[in-house]
C-alpha cells in the first residue's frame with residue numbers, strides 16, 4: 029500500500045498544482061488530450077480538474093477499449109453467444125455495452141445464452157479443456173496492453189491442440205487512433221480541435237515503448253508525455269506538457285519511468301507479431317473507420333479464429349444520430365453539450381460509446397463531475 | 410438536469426445481474442415493481458425494516474432478507490453467520506432490540522451434509538452471540554443446478570423502545586455523518602476467495618452483529634440520533650445516495666476521513682474498484698445532530714465494533730441530492746450509485 033500512497037499524496041499534489049499555476053501563461057489556454065481512459069478516470073475520480081488553472085483544459089480521448097468497440101462487433105458477439113453449443117467468454121466490463129436495438133451481452137445472458145465472465149485469458153483454456161463438448165469462444169478486446177495475454181492463450185491453445193477453443197479478435201492500436209484524431213479533417217460547423225499535447229498511455233507504453241509516439245512530436249509538433257495512472261502522475265505530466273508548450277518544444281517524454289522503457293516489452297511484441305497482423309481497416313465508435321488500426325489473426329492460425337470458424341460478417345450499425353461522441357472524442361464538445369447527456373443517455377442506459385464504461389468521457393463526467401454544471405448554474409442564478 | 414430514473418421495460422425487459430447489485434438499477438426495480446404491487450405506508454418509508462404498533466401497545470420492527478453469497482465459506486465467516494448478522498443489523502438500524510429470527514433453507518440436491526451442518530452450526534453460534542433465537546424455519550430441496558448450492562432467507566423481529574424514531578428520511582442540513590469503521594472489508598474478503606479471482610490478502614470479512622454498538626449509541630445520543638443504516642451491498646456510496654433521496658438532502662463527505670484498510674485499498678486498486686462501492690457486513694452509518702455528535706462518537710469508539718468510528722461529513726441542502734466528496738487530493742467529485750454490477754476493469 030505504501031507504493032500506492034506515494035502517488036496519492038495530497039500535499040505533493042498541491043505543490044505540483046502550484047507549480048503548474050505559476051508556469052501557465054495567463055494570456056493563453058492549454059488543451060491537452062489524455063488518450064487513455066485510465067487517465068480520464070483518475071482525473072474525474074480524484075477531482076483533478078479542481079487543481080488545474082482554468083486555462084488548462086483536459087480533453088478526454090477515446091482510449092477506453094470497451095467504449096471504442098463498434099455496435100456491429102457487439103452484435104457479432106451476441107450472435108456468436110446465441111449459437112447453440114457456444115460458450116462466450118468475456119471480460120466483465122463488456123457485459124453492459126449496448127449493441128444495436130438495445131441488446132447487450134448481459135441481456136443475452138439473461139435470455140439464456142451461455143456467456144461467462146472471465147478474469148484472464150487463461151480461464152479460456154481451463155474452460156475449453158474442462159468442457160470439450162462446448163464450442164468456447166474468447167471475446168478478445170483491448171489495446172496493446174491486453175493483446176500479449178491473448179497471444180499467450182493462443183500459443184497455449186495451439187500447443188495443446190484444443191479443438192473447441194477459438195478467439196473473436198478485436199484488438200486495436202493506440203498510436204493509429206491518436207493519429208486519426210490529429211489528422212481528422214475539420215467538421216463543418218464544429219469548432220476546430222486544438223490539441224496541444226498528449227498525456228500518453230501508461231500500460232500500453234509498457235508494451236510498445238516510446239518510439240511509436242515520435243511521429244506526433246516530430247511530424248505534428250505535439251508534445252507527448254507518457255504517464256502513469258496515479259493522480260500525481262497525471263498532475264506531473266500536465267506540468268511537463270505546460271513546460272514543453274511554454275518552451276516551444278515538442279518531444280516524447282517519459283514520466284512513467286518506473287514501468288516504461290524506450291523499447292517497451294520486446295518479447296511481448298514478438299509474440300504478438302507471431303499471431304497477429306494488421307486489419308485493412310477497423311470501425312471505431314466515435315471515430316469511424318480507421319485504416320490499419322486493429323489486429324486480426326494471421327491466416328496460418330485460421331483454426332483458432334472465431335471469425336472464420338463461424339463465418340462472422342459484421343453488419344454495420346449506427347450509433348444514435350443525436351449522440352455527440354465523435355465531437356467529444358475529438359475534443360470539440362464537452363459531454364454536457366450533448367442533448368442526450370443525462371436525459372436518455374446515462375450509465376444505466378448508455379446511448380453512445382462515451383457513456384459505456386466508467387472510463388469514457390461522458391460516463392466519467394456523469395459519475396464524478398456533473399455537480400460542476402449544477403453548481404455553476406446555481407451560482408449564476 | 411433531472412436525476413434520471415430508468416423506466417422499466419415491463420413488456421420486454423428481463424431481470425439481469427445489474428438489477429441485484431444494490432445500485433440504481435435495483436432501486437428502480439424495487440420501486441417499479443414491488444413498491445407498486447404492495448403499496449402501503451410502511452413500505453413507502455423505504456427503510457430496510459418496518460416499525461409497526463402492536464395491538465396492545467408498544468412497537469415492533471420486522472425485516473426480511475435473502476442470502477445468496479458465493480462462495481459459501483469465506484475468510485471471516487460463512488453464509489450462516491452472515492444471514493444472522495445481516496438480519497440482526499437490519500433490525501438494529503431502527504434502534505430496535507432484535508429478538509427472534511426465522512431461517513429458510515433452499516438446498517440443492519447433492520449438497521454435502523457436512524457443509525450444511527457447518528453452516529447451521531455457525532448460524533446458531535452467531536444467533537446466540539447476538540442474543541437472538543432462531544424460532545422457526547423451513548427446508549426445501551431443489552434439483553441440482555437450481556440453487557447454486559444453498560440459499561438462506563431470514564425474517565427477524567425486534568422490539569422498539571418508546572420515543573425512538575429513527576428513519577432514513579430524517580437527515581437535515583447541518584447534521585453530522587458518522588461511520589463506524591473501515592469500509593470494503595467484506596467485499597474484498599469475498600472477492601479474494603472467489604474462483605478465478607483468488608488473490609493473497611489477510612483481509613477478513615467484517616461480518617458482525619451491530620446491536621450492541623447500536624444500544625450504546627442510542628444511550629449516548631438519545632434524541633440527537635436521527636438515523637442509522639448499514640452500508641451492505643452497493644457500499645457506502647449506495648447507502649448515502651439512498652439516504653439523500655429519502656431525506657431530500659445532499660451530503661458532503663471528506664475522503665481523507667473515511668477509514669479504509671491499506672490491504673483493502675490495495676486490492677481495490679488491483680481490481681479497479683472503488684472501496685466506496687464495496688460491500689460491508691459489520692459497519693453502520695449514522696446521522697446525528699451536531700449537538701449529539703461528540704457524545705455519539707465517544708460512545709462508538711468505546712465499543713469494540715466502533716473503535717475506528719469517524720465523522721466523515723455533513724448533511725447539506727441540495728435539491729439535486731448529490732453526494733459530493735472532497736477527494737484526498739483536494740479536488741471535488743460526486744459519489745454516485747454504481748451503475749450495474751461493479752466489475753473489474755480490463756485495462
Ligand code: SF4
Pocket residue numbers: 348350351352353356363366367368369370373374378379380381382383384390
Ligand atoms: S452523452 Fe451519450 S449520446 Fe451524448 S455524446 Fe455522450 S455517450 Fe454519446
